[in-house]
Amino acid sequence: MWEAMERAGIARPQLSEQQVADIFAYLGGSSSGADKPGDATRGREIFEAKLCASCHDDPYQAPALHSKTGRTGAFSLISGLWNHGGGMLSRMVSRNLAWQTLSPEEVNNILAYLNAGK
Ligand code: HEC
DSSP: OHHHHHHTTOOOOOOOHHHHHHHHHHTTOOOTTTTSOOOHHHHHHHHHHTTHHHHHTSTTTSOOSGGGTTOOOHHHHHHHHHHHHHHHHHHHHHTTOOOOOOOHHHHHHHHHHHHHTO
């Protein structure tokens, strides 16, 4: 998406948590799968396997995501990933890391892990 926006010369808009929630409602969003609480232990494994930990567990690389223990919801995570995605992508490219894909279930487990605060 970012490449397509860059090619079209469109500046990437910022999205607040509320705006993400509003888009979700507009798209007719249901909470499919999200009602089920994620697994924090699996979430920790995914956080490592998908390279998140390599940056976010090092205060010199990236902000710690655990400071938001109990307060990270799907909308705030999407807002954060969208607003900071460009910064993450450029750092991944400069470290020769491949951009990672996440399934809905993996996102749910990461959320459980971040909210568990360990
Ligand atoms: C190459 C290092 C790197 C990797 C890998 C990485 N991040 Fe980040 N992330 C950053 C940096 C640096 C920022 C702050 C970027 C900025 O402000 O431009 C950030 C910002 C974020 C934010 C926004 C935080 C806020 O304050 O709103 C979230 C959420 C996030 N990352 C989640 C993740 C997740 C989930 C993964 C794994 C799937 C991940 N990141 C992988 C470096 C990384």
